Amino acid sequence: KAGVTQTPRYLIKTRGQQVTLSCSPISGHRSVSWYQQTPGQGLQFLFEYFSETQRNKGNFPGRFSGRQFSNSRSEMNVSTLELGDSALYLCASSLAASSYNSPLHFGNGTRLTVT
Amino acid sequence: GESVGLHLPTLSVQEGDNSIINCAYSNSASDYFIWYKQESGKGPQFIIDIRSNMDKRQGQRVTVLLNKTVKHLSLQIAATQPGDSAVYFCAEPMNTGNQFYFGTGTSLTVIP
Numbered sequence: 001k002a003g004v005t006q007t008p009r010y011l012i013k014t015r016g017q018q019v020t021l022s023c024s025p026i027s028g029h030r031s032v033s034w035y036q037q038t039p040g041q042g043l044q045f046l047f048e049y050f051s052e053t054q055r056n057k058g059n060f061p062g063r064f065s066g067r068q069f070s071n072s073r074s075e076m077n078v079s080t081l082e083l084g085d086s087a088l089y090l091c092a093s094s095l096a097a098s099s100y101n102s103p104l105h106f107g108n109g110t111r112l113t114v115t
Numbered sequence: 116g117e118s119v120g121l122h123l124p125t126l127s128v129q130e131g132d133n134s135i136i137n138c139a140y141s142n143s144a145s146d147y148f149i150w151y152k153q154e155s156g157k158g159p160q161f162i163i164d165i166r167s168n169m170d171k172r173q174g175q176r177v178t179v180l181l182n183k184t185v186k187h188l189s190l191q192i193a194a195t196q197p198g199d200s201a202v203y204f205c206a207e208p209m210n211t212g213n214q215f216y217f218g219t220g221t222s223l224t225v226i227p
Contacts, residue, residue: 004158031213043159043204043217055212090158094213103149104206104215106158 001027004107006091012113018079021110025072025093032074033104034066037088046089049074050097078112086114127224134192136221138205143186150179150190151204153220159204162190192223200225 005024013019025032034046045058049068066076072093078085088109096102128134140148146167151159165172165179165188172179178191192199202220209216 006158033213033215035217042219045209045214048213050213056210056214058214092158096213098208098213100147100208103161103164104159104213105161106151108156108158 004091004093004105006089006107006110008110009108010111010113012115013081014115015081015083017081018077019081019112020075020077021089021091021112023074023076023091023093023107025074025091026095026105029093029095029105030072031094031097032068032072033092033094034074034076035090035092036060037090037109038086043090046076081114083114086112088112124219125222125224127226128195130195130197130225130227132195134190134195134199134223136190136192136203136223138188138190138218140186140188140205140207142207143183145207147208148179148181148188149206149215150177151206151217152199152201153204154201162203195223195225197225197227199223 007022031050033048035043037043047057047066048055052068063079068074088111090106090109092104092106094102094104149164150162152162153159163174163177163179165181176193181188202222204220205218206215
């Protein structure tokens, strides 16, 4: 079974631009989460979708948004990019609806660099 | 608030020795914990999980111990190999909606 796939692997953008990242979860997984990973802040939760509905959102500005499609694939968008948005963006999928029942399975991330 | 943390940011061990990575949590109501391994250039990889109704769980060369009294869990890696060099994270659920807290991570270096 294929793992979580994230595209693209690397992105270089300029301040003020916007970017869209894509994630394909493991087949059968309906929950998709996004995390931002930086050396200083570690892994920080962005948002989580289940059956096309956003269930939880982390403490990030409104410039960060996402969505999930009927096939469970997900995208996240960052508008008006800032230098501080440079990070590894990780997508994770889960089989279960609840975090108490099943671990997250991560993709290898999209490395975003904002110049 | 609920959080997980790690005692040591780095750990170096000789190849063949056993490794112990520690994690403390603050929410006494937490009942599910996960260990992840993240190699350079890759996403975190699930290693093993444990529920609060267990004190110990074993996998292939790994053992997780849970001490609910002091709110502490540890990951033990037996006969550490160079391929075990990575950053290890513990994680616990924040809520029922697949949102997790992650610790800051411990970087394990295996010395040949």
